[in-house]
Amino acid sequence: MPINIPTHLPAAEKLREEKIFVMDTDRADTQDIRPLNILILNLMPEKERTELQLLRLLGNTPLQVDVTFMTMATHESKNTSKSHLDEFYVTFEEIRGRRFDGMIITGAPIEHLPFEEVNYWEELTRIMDWSDRNVTSTMTICWGAQAALYHFYGIGKQPLHEKCFGVFRHTVSDPTVKLARGFSDLFVAPHSRYTEVSADEIRNHPDLDLLSESEEAGAFIVLSKDEKRIMITGHLEYDAGTLAEEYRRDRAKGLDTAIPKHYFPQDDPENDPLNTWRSHTFLLFSNWLNYYVYQETPYVWA
Numbered sequence: 644m645p646i647n648i649p650t651h652l653p654a655a656e657k658l659r660e661e662k663i664f665v666m667d668t669d670r671a672d673t674q675d676i677r678p679l680n681i682l683i684l685n686l687m688p689e690k691e692r693t694e695l696q697l698l699r700l701l702g703n704t705p706l707q708v709d710v711t712f713m714t715m716a717t718h719e720s721k722n723t724s725k726s727h728l729d730e731f732y733v734t735f736e737e738i739r740g741r742r743f744d745g746m747i748i749t750g751a752p753i754e755h756l757p758f759e760e761v762n763y764w765e766e767l768t769r770i771m772d773w774s775d776r777n778v779t780s781t782m783t784i785c786w787g788a789q790a791a792l793y794h795f796y797g798i799g800k801q802p803l804h805e806k807c808f809g810v811f812r813h814t815v816s817d818p819t820v821k822l823a824r825g826f827s828d829l830f831v832a833p834h835s836r837y838t839e840v841s842a843d844e845i846r847n848h849p850d851l852d853l854l855s856e857s858e859e860a861g862a863f864i865v866l867s868k869d870e871k872r873i874m875i876t877g878h879l880e881y882d883a884g885t886l887a888e889e890y891r892r893d894r895a896k897g898l899d900t901a902i903p904k905h906y907f908p909q910d911d912p913e914n915d916p917l918n919t920w921r922s923h924t925f926l927l928f929s930n931w932l933n934y935y936v937y938q939e940t941p942y943v944w945a
């Protein structure tokens with residue numbers, strides 16, 4: 644059973660072009676199965692791009708996945724149109740009575756701010772607390788992961804001397820952990836951030852495991868001991884060209900952002916970058932959906 648999303652969501656056409664089977668709502672409604680309900684709290688400014696990136700990954704499963712997009716009621720989006728949000732997004736108030744099998748909280752380009760200065764921080768903490776009781780497994784990405792580490796475990800973020808920007812090598816501390824099943828001993832993943840969380844603080848925390856890290860990029864995949872929360876400091880979902888676009892955007896703004904490391908062939912921004920992380924991205928999302936969502940979630944919520 645493939646992914647079930649609103650028929651007119653702009654990402655749907657592109658997903659069909661990519662031969663990712665998007666289910667018509669009519670057909671989905673006639674299936675005598677219980678679909679997985681996944682909630683995506685999309686905090687990225689360019690929401691449509693992130694929708695496509697995440698749906699591509701959630702669509703790679705034999706399970707029917709019903710996706711709900713959520714936006715913040717206490718924040719007016721500058722970069723995504725109100726009409727798009729009105730048509731395709733819900734707010735917390737509309738879904739707080741529901742249960743979800745999985746939830747994703749994306750990154751957001753606000754890591755220069757203390758958490759408490761983010762205008763939707765209070766609403767986000769309410770959503771995170773709610774998710775503890777109403778969601779089987781939550782995956783958080785980049786700033787979303789920093790927010791979860793801070794809110795639930797008191798682990799703060801520190802500014803870096805230079806932006807952690809590029810595609811870095813990572814290792815896995817325990818390849819028998821289900822989330823890393825099938826991972827190579829060494830794999831690469833993109834990062835794009837100005838702050839970091841301390842790998843030592845995570846390692847020393849009694850409720851956390853550091854599943855993957857990188858010599859150059861630091862802590863990468865963090866798992867709570869109860870396996871309900873997955874925190875990922877990089878951007879596995881990024882397309883081949885996303886870092887290049889961020890690089891060009893920064894340079895056009897006059898920022899002295901360095902060329903993303905280990906990314907452009909011959910480190911030359913004129914060369915088209917290759918996506919060298921895609922296989923582990925698909926693996927991580929299918930491991931998450933299978934082992935942490937599908938196999939853990941109750942068929943009927945109590």
Ligand SMILES: CC(=O)SCCNC(=O)CCNC(=O)[C@H](O)C(C)(C)COP(=O)(O)OP(=O)(O)OC[C@H]1O[C@@H](n2cnc3c(N)ncnc32)[C@H](O)[C@@H]1OP(=O)(O)O
Pocket residue numbers: 686687688689718719720721722723749750751752753754756760761762763784785786787835836837889892
């Ligand atoms: C660390 C991570 O998680 S990485 C993920 C972030 N990376 C990306 O989003 C990559 C793509 N983003 C971009 O290229 C840029 O953010 C752009 C081009 C879309 C906009 O850049 P700018 O014009 O410099 O920033 P802008 O003033 O629009 O602010 C960026 C976002 O921060 C939000 N923001 C700014 N201040 C605050 C605040 N105090 N509280 C909450 N949100 C804030 C803005 O509202 C905007 O988000 P929105 O579109 O969802 O409303």
Ligand SMILES: N[C@@H](CCO)C(=O)O
Pocket residue numbers: 751752753754835836837889
């Ligand atoms: N990934 C982000 C970092 C900002 O938080 C960007 O370069 O847009």
